[in-house]
Amino acid sequence: MKLFPIRGGIHPDYRKEQSSERAIVALPLPALLYIPLQQHIGAPAEVLVSEGQAVKKGQMIARSTGAISAPQHAPTSGTVKAVTEIPAPHPSGLAQTTIVIEPDGRDEWAELPAAIADPFSADPQTIAERVAQSGIVGMGGAAFPSAVKLNLGSRFKLDTLLLNGAECEPYLTCDDRVMREHAGEIVDGARIMAHALGVPRVVIAIEDNKPQAIAAMTEAARAFAEIVVAGVPVQYPMGSERHLVQAITGRETPAKKLTADIGVVVHNVATARAVHHAVRFGRPLVARVVTVSGGAVREANNIEAPIGARVADLIAFCGGFASEPASLVNGGPMMGQPLPGLDVPVIKGMSGILALTAGETNTQPASPCIRCGTCVSICPCGLVPVEMAAFIRKDNFEAAARLGVMDCVSCGSCSWVCPSHIPLVHYFNYAKGMINAQERDRRKNEQTKVLAEAHTLRVEKAAEARRAMMAAKKAQAAAKTEEKANA
Amino acid sequence: MINAINKSGPFTHGASNVQKTMYTVLLALLPATAFNAYLFGWPALLLFVVTVGACVVIEAGCLILADQPMKAAFDGSAVLTGWLLAMSLPPWAPWWIGALGAVFAIALAKHTFGGLGQNMFNPAMVARVALLVSFPVVMTAWVLPHPLFSASAPGLGDALAITFGGQMPDSVSAASALGYVKTELSRGIPVTQSMAHVPDLMDMALGFRAGSMGETSAILILAGGLFLMARRIISWHTPLGVMGGLFLMGTLFHAIDPARYTDGMFHVMSGATFLGAFFIATDYVTSPVSKKGQLVFGAGVGVLTWVIRTYAGYPEGMAFAILLMNSLTPIIDQYTRPRAFGRTLKGEPLPLAGRDK
Ligand code: SF4
Ligand code: SF4
Numbered sequence A: 001m002k003l004f005p006i007r008g009g010i011h012p013d014y015r016k017e018q019s020s021e022r023a024i025v026a027l028p029l030p031a032l033l034y035i036p037l038q039q040h041i042g043a044p045a046e047v048l049v050s051e052g053q054a055v056k057k058g059q060m061i062a063r064s065t066g067a068i069s070a071p072q073h074a075p076t077s078g079t080v081k082a083v084t085e086i087p088a089p090h091p092s093g094l095a096q097t098t099i100v101i102e103p104d105g106r107d108e109w110a111e112l113p114a115a116i117a118d119p120f121s122a123d124p125q126t127i128a129e130r131v132a133q134s135g136i137v138g139m140g141g142a143a144f145p146s147a148v149k150l151n152l153g154s155r156f157k158l159d160t161l162l163l164n165g166a167e168c169e170p171y172l173t174c175d176d177r178v179m180r181e182h183a184g185e186i187v188d189g190a191r192i193m194a195h196a197l198g199v200p201r202v203v204i205a206i207e208d209n210k211p212q213a214i215a216a217m218t219e220a221a222r223a224f225a226e227i228v229v230a231g232v233p234v235q236y237p238m239g240s241e242r243h244l245v246q247a248i249t250g251r252e253t254p255a256k257k258l259t260a261d262i263g264v265v266v267h268n269v270a271t272a273r274a275v276h277h278a279v280r281f282g283r284p285l286v287a288r289v290v291t292v293s294g295g296a297v298r299e300a301n302n303i304e305a306p307i308g309a310r311v312a313d314l315i316a317f318c319g320g321f322a323s324e325p326a327s328l329v330n331g332g333p334m335m336g337q338p339l340p341g342l343d344v345p346v347i348k349g350m351s352g353i354l355a356l357t358a359g360e361t362n363t364q365p366a367s368p369c370i371r372c373g374t375c376v377s378i379c380p381c382g383l384v385p386v387e388m389a390a391f392i393r394k395d396n397f398e399a400a401a402r403l404g405v406m407d408c409v410s411c412g413s414c415s416w417v418c419p420s421h422i423p424l425v426h427y428f429n430y431a432k433g434m435i436n437a438q439e440r441d442r443r444k445n446e447q448t449k450v451l452a453e454a455h456t457l458r459v460e461k462a463a464e465a466r467r468a469m470m471a472a473k474k475a476q477a478a479a480k481t482e483e484k485a486n487a
Numbered sequence B: 001m002i003n004a005i006n007k008s009g010p011f012t013h014g015a016s017n018v019q020k021t022m023y024t025v026l027l028a029l030l031p032a033t034a035f036n037a038y039l040f041g042w043p044a045l046l047l048f049v050v051t052v053g054a055c056v057v058i059e060a061g062c063l064i065l066a067d068q069p070m071k072a073a074f075d076g077s078a079v080l081t082g083w084l085l086a087m088s089l090p091p092w093a094p095w096w097i098g099a100l101g102a103v104f105a106i107a108l109a110k111h112t113f114g115g116l117g118q119n120m121f122n123p124a125m126v127a128r129v130a131l132l133v134s135f136p137v138v139m140t141a142w143v144l145p146h147p148l149f150s151a152s153a154p155g156l157g158d159a160l161a162i163t164f165g166g167q168m169p170d171s172v173s174a175a176s177a178l179g180y181v182k183t184e185l186s187r188g189i190p191v192t193q194s195m196a197h198v199p200d201l202m203d204m205a206l207g208f209r210a211g212s213m214g215e216t217s218a219i220l221i222l223a224g225g226l227f228l229m230a231r232r233i234i235s236w237h238t239p240l241g242v243m244g245g246l247f248l249m250g251t252l253f254h255a256i257d258p259a260r261y262t263d264g265m266f267h268v269m270s271g272a273t274f275l276g277a278f279f280i281a282t283d284y285v286t287s288p289v290s291k292k293g294q295l296v297f298g299a300g301v302g303v304l305t306w307v308i309r310t311y312a313g314y315p316e317g318m319a320f321a322i323l324l325m326n327s328l329t330p331i332i333d334q335y336t337r338p339r340a341f342g343r344t345l346k347g348e349p350l351p352l353a354g355r356d357k
Helices: A124-133 A146-150 A174-181 A183-197 A211-221 A241-249 A269-281 A311-317 A374-378 A385-393 A397-402 A413-417 A424-486 B018-066 B070-074 B077-087 B095-113 B123-134 B156-165 B177-186 B191-197 B201-206 B218-230 B237-256 B264-269 B273-280 B291-311 B318-335
Strands: A024-026 A033-036 A060-063 A078-087 A095-103 A160-165 A201-207 A227-232 A264-268 A287-293 A301-306 A327-330 A352-356
Touching: A024 A174, A033 A078, A060 A095, A124 A146, A124 A183, A124 A269, A146 A183, A146 A264, A146 A269, A160 A174, A160 A183, A160 A241, A160 A269, A174 A183, A174 A211, A174 A269, A174 A287, A183 A201, A183 A211, A183 A227, A183 A264, A183 A269, A201 A211, A201 A241, A211 A227, A227 A241, A241 A264, A264 A269, A287 A311, A301 A311, A311 A352, A374 A385, A374 A413, A385 A397, A385 A424, A397 A424, A413 A424, B018 B070, B018 B077, B018 B095, B018 B156, B018 B218, B018 B273, B077 B095, B077 B123, B077 B273, B095 B123, B123 B318, B177 B191, B218 B273, B237 B264, B237 B273, B237 B291, B264 B273, B264 B291, B273 B291, B273 B318, B291 B318
Parallel strands: A024 A301, A160 A201, A160 A264, A201 A227, A287 A352
Antiparallel strands: A033 A095, A078 A095, A287 A301, A327 A352
């Protein structure tokens, strides 16, 4: 298949061999499961259960609220111990409403929605509905509700479903393993999604450093002419949605637009597998494969864990820490987020748990920028990190925005190459937060202004009316006096 | 917990750091420097040690004054500045030239701007130009090579007298090829004639000619430059720009009037072209950050070098040209930003090919 080059990028140490040859293992049911109401982008779900209530596996325990949201389901059968606030796996470490379930050990399924007998003759809406009801979100990390992306066919002229199996983040091997071990399920899910989207073509993109996955997927897709499995060059961040679309189709997504605008919808391979489960068996998303790796963990693994298992449970399953980790990361080392602790649960978008040694993180104090320009030449978005950082350091967010800081995908390449170890991405995230806040403020101010103006207008109108009334009264009175005088 | 809350990724880092980068550049300079130390003997070595040492000492002093971590004195940047400065001095110049140059370079050109990464002008070139303007005689007292251990080479004792006693032997001074051609031209002797007396291109490439330590031995400098390219410390853009600009200007004007203008190849092979193209114009801090910008910057250096060599009062124009282009770096940076993903060069979102339903 003809591929197209993408700009810049880096070649970090992939260190995937720590876990790539370890087959997926299921985590034994932990003592308690913690299911946060918000594991996705969008509105948090709304609790449907109460303390002490018995639940079955797959039963909906929180429903979605609004257009962009996702429901939550019980990952196993048991009892609702509590609905309470606990720290979520978010760098802020802020508490979030969470349903705590004590498993009864029977792992008994609830009565599930019926399988969609022939998904390919089903209405696209039916499939999207099923995906939405199954709580499926993007499993590559972004955790965007998948059903929303399956509805894009009604709004855009689409031609390709791109399945992202690039897995360009170092360490992570969960997608690799899922592709090797469940290729058929992914291919089926992909075909169902393609049908829902109404696209004639599916491309499954996998980085060339996963030859077994490529082989397995190619084999599974052999019977389907509409599916192409494409090996893509090992070049971080190949898995970035827009860049992968460019590499595969040569089309460049315009700024502020979606890939759907240029005819492509991207889903993660694990998401496709979840869609297969939801459509063919009515099973909601209650478990995912997580790579546990890093030099500080005793034994790396790819673990199929129920949503809500604590990170500590997975680490314990891997034999605990071999040494005190210097960093604990949720996701890959490039774009992941720091884990606020070991007590946070596995959520739907969590692809990896990394316990990294100081040698692996190679953190060094920042020194002054030497203007080496490496960050400029490797930025896959064509930005100028060195200049943006200089402006942000002076709190000049407007200038940073003019240079495109809002276009930055936070891929981390610039920080990774910087010889001065400047935390560039940290600057950019900070600036994005500030600019968004300013934007919100501005909008709020504008709204206040509009309201205030409306108010003034109302007051003025009222005054006018009063004046008119007074004038009329006066005129009447005057007329009366005049009448009297004349009389 | 172990993580600083709110710290963004990445949680891994490439192997590069400032120190490694600087020391790689020093390594690349080593062969040419060693060869030149051999060519010009003990006095050159003494001057080299004085210059580099003074730079490091002054850097340390400035860091103390600015209350910055002392570690920065050993990141290799001061050594590199001193090294490049030493390579642009006449090899038998007295010690105070090196020491004074170090003051110009480190204290004035670098630390008054705020230290590493902040300076607008290349410190070594600021020092060289300041010295050249202040002490034109000393700064143009070139000597012919006196290879170590050869009969004509000064011993350590003589060298100490040359470097520290200011006893420059009269008999040995020589003109660099560029200077010679220029002087002859000013006496009315056309280039076509004077060129017969300069070393042939082969000798110039190998280094058997008069000049500063860095001006001789183009081949070893080139080897060092290629090494830096292989290690991805520098890219081809700046050197190609410099050489290309110089060569094209030389060739063009030589074709127009061979009696007045030396040819392009002579320009490329003489003076500090190679050192300038590979090691000085490529200075990170004072050159543009984008590849496109580096090409423009390099070409500017090449063209200006030719202009200065040809029309100005000084035979060598590389240092001036680099400083002039340094001052344009912010502007070049501004106009050579890469095109952002999904945007036009102007920064507008790319047009959409009407795919909405
Ligand atoms: S990579 Fe770091 S040192 Fe180099 S220009 Fe960018 S910010 Fe400066
Ligand atoms: S500026 Fe943003 S997009 Fe560019 S390399 Fe840095 S993190 Fe990646």
